[in-house]
Amino acid sequence: MTLLSNTWFAERLGDHGIHSKYLEDHHPAHMPCLEIRRLDWAHAAGEAKRLGMRLVAVWAAEAGKHDVDAEGRRALYSYMAFAHPEHRHALLRTELNGEQPQIHSISAHFIAACRMERTMQDMFGIDVTDIPDNRRWIKHEQWPETAYGLRHTFDGNTPLSPDPQRADVDYDFLASESESVYEIPVGPVHAGIIEPGHFRFLAVGEQILNMEERLGFVHKGIERAMKGRNAIEGIRLAARVSGDSTVGHAWAFAQACEYAADIEIPPRARHLRGVLCERERIANHIGDIGAICNDAAFAFMHSQCARLREEMARLNLAIFGHRLLMDTLKPGGVRADVNDAQIQQLVAQTQSIADEVEHLRAIYADTPSIQQRVIGAGRVSVQEAGDLGLLGYAGRASGHYPDERIEEGYPPYDTLDVPVPEGKLGDVATRVWVRFEEIAAASRMVVAWLQQLPGGEIATPWTAPEAGVSGFAAIESWRGEIAAWVRFGMEEKIDRYFVRDPSVINWLGLELAVRTVPVPDFPLVNKSFNCSYSGNDL
Amino acid sequence: MIRILHQVFQTGTITEPLAASDRFERLGNRLQEEIRRRFQGSLAVRLVDAGSCNGCELEIHAANNPYYDIERFGIHFTASPRFADLLLVTGPVSINMQTALEMTYDAMPAPKLVLAMGDCAANCGLFGCDNYAIAGSVADIIPVDGVIHGCPPSPTDLIQGILALLA
Structure with a gap:
């Protein structure tokens, strides 16, 4: 599906005196990468904001080994990506001064950029000027100052030694000078069976005044570890960026690779990817609805939802070979085919689970004890959601509806209508409502695709592109848009993989949502967002 | 309320024998005996995710679902390491989690057991x-008594791994 080159953003920038150059070695053409001057960087972000675009990501990349200049130096680039509901994605790139890399912050236009800019400072030593928050983010306090994990000059293969000089340095949390405000530090090891992260609450009595997140605890060098793997090996790593979104991340990685290599996957593979991704959506929404109810002591829903989720995991294992659907995709297509009997099983289970969920939904809606807890809890306003650019169900509950299945309309979503639940109230109840609606819609899509599954191959043979070619993809995972950018280097190997999990943005929504809730409601609100720590920390 | 009860009775008991093999039945019985004998009937487990992708956590949750119901063997997950007999660790140990893992281990009363869950651990x-x-890996940071392989290990693997450690 090669579309015409998308010049919309380049023309709009040109209207405001920002000259841009289309980069030929970036694909696909409908999501172009434009080179601009460094001094236009923040101005271009401001224009994107005025044009009604949302920020997708900000990141950096060094030139690959294939691209070293005569003196052995590698250029350092900064990238940012924006998306417009009609005019889709556009990437901007600018070259930094390799000796003293510096770039202007765009956080004044898009506050969600701030943590990504802090990551650029941590990982590349880029000085982001005018950044509103200059603290470290992924790189914790004990790391040596010059440990820039993604620079080629840094030894990425030896476990880092903490800097003894920095042993007593603490993260500078927002504090209150008032005597009646107390702090509650939570984590990184939490009470339940969940991932690690630190939350610092400022509270008065029962009421939360402010909650600040300190993440990065599960940073395991995924971007660096991808370097030097080929696409076939790499997809297994991408599938573990966040275990609960394994299909979404594998798909985003695979599609970025396929765009770069200009490979089209067979229609049967597209449909099967859709089935896998929507099954992942259904399973996670069911699990989360149960867990949200459990955090408000409605254990009945938790048991029932856990039962349905387990039934899906078992059929996943029987048909696709993995309970969580890990490693079911590969560059060029999918790994496992389905026969007629399996199609019948999948259709029957999808329909029966959708019916059961509707039945449970009626019980949930009729139970005052749970309704009283979820209605009005943890609100994010439409204005706040738009300012942050919240994604997935967190956005859809607060009047912000980006959905790549519609906007980007990649196959197989171009074959049917994807209904978008349009919530506005932005509380826990609305986020749960969005999830119930999405389970119903996803079930209909899965059944429709399975009933009209095209015949033929399930994969196109994979051939890597030349060194220096990059691809960008945006896939709507169950949590929201996953953006992946992959650049190939020499010998068919990947030399830079950047991925932005929707959690990177949605974690900010949680901070806003809990400003109005009592401390005991925090777990409930947190679960309604259920952001990934691993996907954020990489 | 009547609808909840109706749904509960209609669903019935779905908790099942672990696997249709004699070996498993034997291990299950021995596990309950061991836990009764050595832990007064209850084994408290503290989980630390030291850097996992969260796949292992999903399967630990599943081990608590009504199909597996790991609590029926006397195994329960505790919030505090102070009450824990067993430390279950998932993930490769990230640099940023190393101190937290060591502190959790030190906070547990001796004697203590450590089980590394998953290929990363x-x-x-x-x-x-x-x-x-x-x-x-977990064994590079703290003493490990048992390992469960898998990416992620299934709830059955988890239960088997705990059985193998105690029996």
Whole structure:
């Protein structure tokens, strides 16, 4: 599906005196990468904001080994990506001064950029000027100052030694000078069976005044570890960026690779990817609805939802070979085919689970004890959601509806209508409502695709592109848009993989949502967002 | 309320024998005996995710679902390491989690058991031990008594792994 080159953003920038150059070695053409001057960087972000675009990501990349200049130096680039509901994605790139890399912050236009800019400072030593928050983010306090994990000059293969000089340095949390405000530090090891992260609450009595997140605890060098793997090996790593979104991340990685290599996957593979991704959506929404109810002591829903989720995991294992659907995709297509009997099983289970969920939904809606807890809890306003650019169900509950299945309309979503639940109230109840609606819609899509599954191959043979070619993809995972950018280097190997999990943005929504809730409601609100720590920390 | 009860009775008991093999039945019985004898009938487990992708956590949750119902063997997950008999660790140990893992281990009363769950905990898995952000496998950081392989290990593997450690 090669579309015409998308010049919309380049023309709009040109209207405001920002000259841009289309980069030929970036694909696909409908999501172009434009080179601009460094001094236009923040101005271009401001224009994107005025044009009604949302920020997708900000990141950096060094030139690959294939691209070293005569003196052995590698250029350092900064990238940012924006998306417009009609005019889709556009990437901007600018070259930094390799000796003293510096770039202007765009956080004044898009506050969600701030943590990504802090990551650029941590990982590349880029000085982001005018950044509103200059603290470290992924790189914790004990790391040596010059440990820039993604620079080629840094030894990425030896476990880092903490800097003894920095042993007593603490993260500078927002504090209150008032005597009646107390702090509650939570984590990184939490009470339940969940991932690690630190939350610092400022509270008065029962009421939360402010909650600040300190993440990065599960940073395991995924971007660096991808370097030097080929696409076939790499997809297994991408599938573990966040275990609960394994299909979404594998798909985003695979599609970025396929765009770069200009490979089209067979229609049967597209449909099967859709089935896998929507099954992942259904399973996670069911699990989360149960867990949200459990955090408000409605254990009945938790048991029932856990039962349905387990039934899906078992059929996943029987048909696709993995309970969580890990490693079911590969560059060029999918790994496992389905026969007629399996199609019948999948259709029957999808329909029966959708019916059961509707039945449970009626019980949930009729139970005052749970309704009283979820209605009005943890609100994010439409204005706040738009300012942050919240994604997935967190956005859809607060009047912000980006959905790549519609906007980007990649196959197989171009074959049917994807209904978008349009919530506005932005509380826990609305986020749960969005999830119930999405389970119903996803079930209909899965059944429709399975009933009209095209015949033929399930994969196109994979051939890597030349060194220096990059691809960008945006896939709507169950949590929201996953953006992946992959650049190939020499010998068919990947030399830079950047991925932005929707959690990177949605974690900010949680901070806003809990400003109005009592401390005991925090777990409930947190679960309604259920952001990934691993996907954020990489 | 009547609808909830109706749904509960209609669903019935779905908790099942672990697997249709004699070996498993034997291990299950021995596990309950061991827990009764050595832990007064209850084994408290503290989980630490030291850097996992959260796949292992999903399967630990599943082990608590009504199908497996791990609590029926006397195993329960505790919030505090102070009450824990067993430390279950997932993920390669990230540099940023190393101190928290060591502190959790030190906070547990002796004697204590440590079980490394998943390929990452066993050998850093796909992320690799040759990685600046990873301090090592769990055994590189704290003493480990048992390992469960898998990516992620299934709830059945988890239950089997705990049985194998105690029996």
